[in-house]
Amino acid sequence: MSTNRRGTVSAAAIVALTLALALMVAACSSSAPSKGAAVPPGMVDGALVRFDEPVTLRVLAHDSFAVSAEVLEEFERETNVRVELVQAGDAVTMTNAAILTAGNPVADVIFGIDENLLGAVGAARLVVPYAAVRLADVDPAYASVVEGGLVTPIDHAEVCVNFDRDAFTGAGRALPRTFEDLTAREHAGQLVVQDPASSTPGLAFMLATIARFGGGDDTSADAAWLRYWKALKANGVKVVDGWETAYYSEFSGGSGEGTRPLVVSYASSPPAEVADTSVAVDATPTGVMTATCYRQIEFAGILRGARHPEAAAAFIEFMLGRSFQADMPLQMYVYPVVSGTPLPDTFAKYTAVVAEPLSLPYAQVAANRDRWVGQWSELFR
Amino acid sequence: MVAAAPPLLFLAVFFVWPVATIIERGLHPDGAWDLSVFADVATDPSIRRVLWFTVWQAVASTVVCVLIGLPGAAMFARFRFRGRAVLWSALLVPFVLPTVVVGVALLGLIGPGGVLGVDLSGTVWAILIGHVFFNYAVVVRTVGATWMTVDPRVEEAARTLGASTWTTFRRVTLPLLRPALAAASSIVFLFSFTSFGIVLLLGGTAHRTVEVEIYQQTARLLNLDVAAVLALLQLVLVVAVLWWFGRSQHRRAVALEQRRAEESQRPAVGWQARTFVAGNLVVIGALLGAPLVVLAVRAFSTPDGWGLGAFRSLGDTRRGSTAYVPPVDAVRNSLQFAAMATVLALVLGACAAWAIAGGGGRVPRWSRFADTALMVPLGTSAVTVGFGFLLTFDRAPFDLRSSVWIVPIAHAVVALPFVVRLLVPAVRAIDPRLHEAAAVLGASPGRVRRSIDAPILGRAIAGAAGFAFAVSLGEFGATAFLARPARPTLPIAVYRALGRPGEWSFAQAMALSVILMVLTVAVMLLIDRLRPPGVAEF
Numbered sequence: 001m002s003t004n005r006r007g008t009v010s011a012a013a014i015v016a017l018t019l020a021l022a023l024m025v026a027a028c029s030s031s032a033p034s035k036g037a038a039v040p041p042g043m044v045d046g047a048l049v050r051f052d053e054p055v056t057l058r059v060l061a062h063d064s065f066a067v068s069a070e071v072l073e074e075f076e077r078e079t080n081v082r083v084e085l086v087q088a089g090d091a092v093t094m095t096n097a098a099i100l101t102a103g104n105p106v107a108d109v110i111f112g113i114d115e116n117l118l119g120a121v122g123a124a125r126l127v128v129p130y131a132a133v134r135l136a137d138v139d140p141a142y143a144s145v146v147e148g149g150l151v152t153p154i155d156h157a158e159v160c161v162n163f164d165r166d167a168f169t170g171a172g173r174a175l176p177r178t179f180e181d182l183t184a185r186e187h188a189g190q191l192v193v194q195d196p197a198s199s200t201p202g203l204a205f206m207l208a209t210i211a212r213f214g215g216g217d218d219t220s221a222d223a224a225w226l227r228y229w230k231a232l233k234a235n236g237v238k239v240v241d242g243w244e245t246a247y248y249s250e251f252s253g254g255s256g257e258g259t260r261p262l263v264v265s266y267a268s269s270p271p272a273e274v275a276d277t278s279v280a281v282d283a284t285p286t287g288v289m290t291a292t293c294y295r296q297i298e299f300a301g302i303l304r305g306a307r308h309p310e311a312a313a314a315f316i317e318f319m320l321g322r323s324f325q326a327d328m329p330l331q332m333y334v335y336p337v338v339s340g341t342p343l344p345d346t347f348a349k350y351t352a353v354v355a356e357p358l359s360l361p362y363a364q365v366a367a368n369r370d371r372w373v374g375q376w377s378e379l380f381r
Numbered sequence: 382m383v384a385a386a387p388p389l390l391f392l393a394v395f396f397v398w399p400v401a402t403i404i405e406r407g408l409h410p411d412g413a414w415d416l417s418v419f420a421d422v423a424t425d426p427s428i429r430r431v432l433w434f435t436v437w438q439a440v441a442s443t444v445v446c447v448l449i450g451l452p453g454a455a456m457f458a459r460f461r462f463r464g465r466a467v468l469w470s471a472l473l474v475p476f477v478l479p480t481v482v483v484g485v486a487l488l489g490l491i492g493p494g495g496v497l498g499v500d501l502s503g504t505v506w507a508i509l510i511g512h513v514f515f516n517y518a519v520v521v522r523t524v525g526a527t528w529m530t531v532d533p534r535v536e537e538a539a540r541t542l543g544a545s546t547w548t549t550f551r552r553v554t555l556p557l558l559r560p561a562l563a564a565a566s567s568i569v570f571l572f573s574f575t576s577f578g579i580v581l582l583l584g585g586t587a588h589r590t591v592e593v594e595i596y597q598q599t600a601r602l603l604n605l606d607v608a609a610v611l612a613l614l615q616l617v618l619v620v621a622v623l624w625w626f627g628r629s630q631h632r633r634a635v636a637l638e639q640r641r642a643e644e645s646q647r648p649a650v651g652w653q654a655r656t657f658v659a660g661n662l663v664v665i666g667a668l669l670g671a672p673l674v675v676l677a678v679r680a681f682s683t684p685d686g687w688g689l690g691a692f693r694s695l696g697d698t699r700r701g702s703t704a705y706v707p708p709v710d711a712v713r714n715s716l717q718f719a720a721m722a723t724v725l726a727l728v729l730g731a732c733a734a735w736a737i738a739g740g741g742g743r744v745p746r747w748s749r750f751a752d753t754a755l756m757v758p759l760g761t762s763a764v765t766v767g768f769g770f771l772l773t774f775d776r777a778p779f780d781l782r783s784s785v786w787i788v789p790i791a792h793a794v795v796a797l798p799f800v801v802r803l804l805v806p807a808v809r810a811i812d813p814r815l816h817e818a819a820a821v822l823g824a825s826p827g828r829v830r831r832s833i834d835a836p837i838l839g840r841a842i843a844g845a846a847g848f849a850f851a852v853s854l855g856e857f858g859a860t861a862f863l864a865r866p867a868r869p870t871l872p873i874a875v876y877r878a879l880g881r882p883g884e885w886s887f888a889q890a891m892a893l894s895v896i897l898m899v900l901t902v903a904v905m906l907l908i909d910r911l912r913p914p915g916v917a918e919f
Contacts, residue, residue, distance in 0.1 A: 058783070063873075064880050066704030085703060085867050086783050090880075093600045093862065100603070101771050106783045120603065195586050197597050238503075241581035244481055244879050248887055249488040249502075255884040257679075259494040265882065272883035275684070331702055333881065370602060380586045381427065 039302055042313030043133040048321075049314045051080045057311045058084050058107035060098060060303070062091045065111060066331040067324065075318045081311045091298070092117065092200055095126075098303070102126045105303035109312035111319070113151055113299040116203060119366020127151055127301030130313055134320035134338070142297055142337040145362070151299035154319050155334035158267040158357045159204035160293040161191070162286050164253025167261035176262065178291050179212055182232060189236035191262040192250040195380075197373050199242045200296075205264045206376055207365065208294035211358040216368060221378060229379055239380055253286040267293055267354055268333040271346040281349060290352050295359040298334065385736035385751055388729040388797065396758050396794050399769025400612070406772060407609025418606040422614075428594070432614070435574060435590040438505060442512035442573035443566050449513060449664060450520025450565070456661040457521060458528030460649045468665070469525075470905035472518040473847060474898045475669055477855035478676075479872040480578030481879055482894045486672035487511055487583060489679070496675070503585030511579035514668060516569040519848075523568070523803060526844045527561035528554075530810070533645045560806035567626040568802060571619065571759040591615050595762045600862065612765045619760030623753045673898065680891035684884040691888035692896075703867075706874040708893065712900060715870040718785075719853035719904075722792035726849040727842070729793070730800025737801070738808035752805065758858075759798045766794070767862030785868055788860050795858040796849035803848065807841035808834075847908050854901060871897045 042049050065087060076082055086107050088094055091114040098110055099117075102124040113121055121127060131149035142153040161182070167190075168175045176187055194202025210216045215224030238260065240246050247265055250258035254273035273285045300319055302312040318324055325336035329347045336343075343351075408414060422428050457469060475483065487510065491501040501507040531554060539549040555562075577592040591611055598608040649658040683690035695708045733755055737748045758766070770791070774781035781787045811834060819829045852858075856872040869877070871893060878890035 063877055066702050069701050069703060069705075072703060086865065087867070088863055088865065089600070089861070096600055096603045097768065097771055097862065100768060101775055101782070104775050106780075198581060198593075198601060239586045240502075241585075245484060245488070245582055247882060248879070249485060249492055252494070255882065255887045257489065257494065258492070269882045272881065272886075331704065370604070373602075377586075381589070 039128055039130045039309045039313050041133055042130075042310060042315070042317040048075070048078050048317055049310060050078065051311065053080075055079075055081045055308050055311045056084055057081045057109065057308055057315060058086055059315065060086050060094065060105070060107035060110045062094045062112040063087055063089060064091075064332055068327050068331060071323050071327045074323055075315065079311065079314050079318075081308075081314065083315070090200060095121065099124045099126050102303075103305045105305050108303060108306035108308045109300060109315050110303055111154065111298070111300045113301060114200060115145070115295075115297045115299070115362055116207070116365045116369065118146065118151065118299070118362040121301070122150060123366075125304055128304050128306075128309065130302050130316060132313075132316055132320060134317050137320060137338045139337055139339045145297060146299070151301040152316050152320070153297050153337045154300050155328050155332065156295065156297045156337055157334040158293040158354045159201045159208070159264060159296050160267050160354070161205075161289040162251070162253065162263050162265040162269050163289060164251065164256070164261035165283070165285060165287055167252055175287070175289075177289060179209070179228065182237075182262070182292075183228070183235050185235070187235065187262070189238075190260055191232065191235075191264075192238045192240060192246045192258070192260045193264045194243060194246050195239050195241055196376055201243050201264050201266070202239075203369075203373070204294045204296055205292075206372065207360055208292060208358045210372065211294065211360050216360070216364065216372070219371065219375070221375065223375065226375060226379060229376065233379065262289075266333065268329070268335065268347070268351060271350045272333060274346055274350055277345045277349050279350075284350055288352055288354075290354050293354040293357040295357040297337070383736075384732040386732075388733035388755065388801075389751065391729055392755065392758065392794070392797070395790055396761075396766065399766055399773040400761060401769075402773045403605065403765055403769035404609040404612060407605035407607075410606070415606065418610055422607060422610045428611075431589050431591055431594055432618075434588060435592075436618070438508060438512075438588075438590070439570050439574040439576075442509055442516070442576075443570045445509060446513050446516045446520050446569045447562070447566055449668070450517055451524065451562075452657070453517070453521040453661050453665065454523075454525035454528050456658055457525040458531070459533070459646060460654065460658055461646045462649055462658055466906065466909065467902065469522070470902045470909060472521055472665075472669070473851045473905050474673060474901050475514050476516075476518050477851045477872075477897060477901050478894060479856070479875050479897075480582060482676065482875060482890070483511065483514065483579070483672070484582035485679075485879075485891075486675045487514065489675040490672055496671075502583060503587065505584070505588060507583035508576075508580055508588060510668075511583050512569075512573045512576060514672060515579065516572055517665075517668060519568050519572070520565045522844060522847070523565040524558055524561045526803070526840055527558055527806065529645055530840065531557050531645070560809065563626050564802040564806060567623060567756065568759065568799065570622060570626075571756070574619065574622075575615070575760055575762060577763070592762050596764045599762075599764045599768055608765070612762055615760070615762060616757070619757060620753065623756050623760070627749055627753055676891055676894050676898075680888060680895045683888045691885070691892040694885055695889055695892055704877060706869045706877070708874070708896060711869055711871045711874045711893070712896065714868045715854055715872075715897075715900070716904075718788050718792065718868075718870060719850045721789035722796055722853035723846055723849040725789060725793040726796035726800050726852075727846055730797050730804060730845060730849075731842070733797070733801050734804030734808055738805045752801070755801045756798045758794050763858045764862050766791070767859035770859055770863060782863065783865055785865060787863055788865065788868075788870075789853070791859045791863070792853035792857065793849075796852040799848040799852065800845040803841050803845040804838065807838050811837055843908055843911070847905050850904055850908065851901065854897070854904070871900070 072083055088097065091112045095113050095117045098105065099120055110127065127150060129149045130152065132152045135143055135152060138153060142156060145153060163175055176182060181187060182191055193205055196203040196206040209228050210225045213225040213228045215226065218224065238250060240250060243265065246263050247256055250256070250260050251263035252259050252261050267288050270284050270286045270288060300316050302309050306312050320338055322341065325338045325341040328334050328336055330344050408416065457465065487507065488495065488502055490496050491499060491507060491510065493500050493502060536549050536553055539553045544552065575592045576590055577596055580588055580590050580593055591614065595608050595611045595615070598604045598611065649655050680691055681687055733751070737752050739745055739748065770787065771782055815833050816829055819833055824832065856870060875890050875893045878886050878893060
């Protein structure tokens with residue numbers, strides 16, 4: 001037994017050692033292609049670049065990404081590039097996971113970078129700059145957010161407080177319109193929001209209050225925006241972990257099964273609650289408090305270390321093209337950034353255009369986000 | 382020792398390495414160790430609050446689970462009643478449901494506007510109820526499977542000698558069940574200790590576990606240094622608790638003369654037996670049944686009224702979109718991944734259990750160490766492992782980050798402890814005299830394993846396979862944090878449907894959950910029947 005045991009110990013050790021060596025050799029021998037050189041344009045003379053040899057392009061996207069199959073086929077036909085989707089988690093988790101492996105990416109192009117993470121994206125050099133040809137078509141309000149073509153804006157979807165119409169007009173009461181209304185006694189116990197530490201819309205709503213009330217530089221518990229949250233708290237605001245819980249379990253409007261008539265959601269949520277355009281504009285089950293909207297832009301970029309940067313550039317141009325832009329609203333419940341893109345009927349009819357949503361420069365968000373979330377948490381934990 | 386090598390190597394590569402990598406990345410960022418963050422975390426009073434809450438809610442969840450689960454285990458072990466087999470399989474349904482769906486189901490009962498009229502959301506009660514909902518099956522199926530093999534005549538003998546029911550249980554049955562009970566409670570403890578979805582969904586902002594903190598520091602804020610310290614803290618606590626649990630499990634198990642299940646079960650006759658069975662069924666109905674009914678009701682109530690509309694719409698609403706997941710594909714993907722993970726976990730787990738329990742020989746000295754080590758993955762944060770995978774397996778030819786192989790592997794890491802926990806007590810309970818007798822009669826070691834061990838272990842193997850399959854069906858562990866090519870499973874399809882507003886999205890998510898429930902019951906029934914001939918009776 002004892003000699004037998006010695007023998008087997010060394011056998012196991014040899015297996016382990018071999019495996020470890022193989023892995024180390026593999027780690028040293030791999031090389032990252034496409035370093036340094038600027039990305040060639042994905043579009044030449046008004047047409048997407050076409051590849052002679054078929055290319056497989058990996059697109060990293062969050063779980064909400066969707067596109068019509070026929071629109072995607074259009075891209076594949078035009079360019080001879082086959083698209084393989086790699087999806088995981090929401091925008092923040094996906095972007096952070098990508099930042100962790102910056103320089104050695106799982107894909108070529110990333111879609112859905114959250115505006116609030118642009119600071120970290122730049123610091124980690126997650127993407128290589130690319131100045132899209134079609135950026136010229138993009139509404140300047142979105143095109144000007146990021147300079148130098150680090151990332152390209154693709155869509156926007158404002159975060160706003162949504163209301164359950166029936167709970168107000170059905171009871172003959174006025175709809176709340178402003179941030180101040182939310183702290184009024186008549187709206188006590190009506191609002192549900194998401195925790196900014198765990199939720200993307202939750203963070204956007206917190207940033208909205210900072211943009212609206214100021215005090216972002218104030219590190220004390222008496223910052224102006226925190227005073228507003230104290231008033232919200234006193235008025236019975238409920239905080240939950242994420243959008244799903246807030247919208248489906250707490251909110252009373254539309255498909256919500258809860259009891260609170262006010263919820264932080266998106267400007268594009270009301271059309272999702274209407275089946276067709278026969279419903280009158282002022283009779284939709286839910287609506288948006290436009291004064292509370294915070295700008296949220298989603299960006300795409302070419303990942304540093306991408307195998308096929310040129311095909312990635314072509315895909316970015318394609319996403320700014322007419323067919324993809326027009327396809328996005330019903331696929332992802334977001335708005336196109338290219339001016340003049342036709343909207344689907346339900347969108348055109350039921351979504352209020354948010355003329356000037358609240359916003360903060362992303363550099364300021366990057367520098368202060370952790371502290372703001374910490375200050376907020378002090379109040380709510 | 383040979384047998385222990387593959388499972389230990391597997392865990393070293395797919396668990397220890399990624400966890401060590403991400404912790405090193407957090408504490409050793411730019412080529413130098415930066416340990417100042419330890420002081421920051423240690424002096425943060427809110428972290429101390431989080432630690433204290435994590436421990437006590439886990440202890441409370443475990444105690445409640447065991448107190449409610451033990452009578453359930455007794456019922457399944459000792460009584461025959463109609464629907465017993467289906468119920469035994471259905472117990473695992475809560476275990477595989479996506480956390481978001483469990484949140485919807487429980488909030489539909491005890492949340493705002495809930496059926497019961499009390500809003501417990503945001504309270505610790507909601508968290509405890511959630512943990513019991515999830516883990517009831519762990520206690521009942523683990524302890525119940527052992528209880529079935531306890532010869533009822535032993536208990537009857539005690540009764541004949543004048544012991545009361547309580548004394549018989551305490552002095553005779555309980556000691557025989559102790560290894561299984563320790564196994565079940567350590568698993569429940571670890572699950573509650575590292576609970577994350579339930580705490581976030583039901584606990585509101587006031588209740589946070591270490592796991593929630595690690596998730597937020599890692600996935601949301603990418604503060605890997607703070608996350609690393611918290612992950613280490615979690616690890617130390619988990620190992621300490623496991624070591625303590627290991628003591629009660631390690632006491633030499635009593636070799637049992639096992640009985641056929643049919644012999645140890647009887648119909649519920651007499652008012653005491655009937656009340657006992659009825660009481661358990663009420664508990665199961667209220668605890669497990671009611672939330673599942675809420676889901677089913679929501680799946681069948683569509684914007685167009687009652688009916689199968691949501692199920693039908695799964696086939697066409699988003700057809701033509703890349704987000705469209707044909708339900709048949711989701712079912713197939715789920716089953717394929719689960720089958721691969723189960724085979725992997727069973728093979729590795731059987732090797733480990735055999736070595737740890739000293740199958741067919743003396744119990745090796747290192748067995749307690751290996752025993753504890755194999756359990757640690759259950760007590761480790763999924764986001765740590767997931768992000769660790771990203772950092773570790775990132776070079777060809779081992780670039781597993783976006784390979785589909787990562788899915789069954791990650792599931793097997795979580796399933797392995799279940800398999801080991803269920804098999805070790807079973808191997809220990811084999812009477813060594815059976816081996817000796819067989820050897821004396823001229824049986825080769827292989828023949829002994831085939832003819833004596835395999836039949837005796839059959840029930841434990843079936844139970845372990847059930848849990849392994851359920852772990853994978855439920856998408857436990859690190860896979861939620863990994864990007865992977867389009868092979869969506871049922872839980873992933875549920876998450877995608879729930880991420881969109883609108884009546885149809887919600888009804889579809891519920892419909893997919895109902896499909897997952899039915900699939901779970903079907904698979905568990907099948908596994909319970911799949912035992913090789915000659916095994917089923919034990």
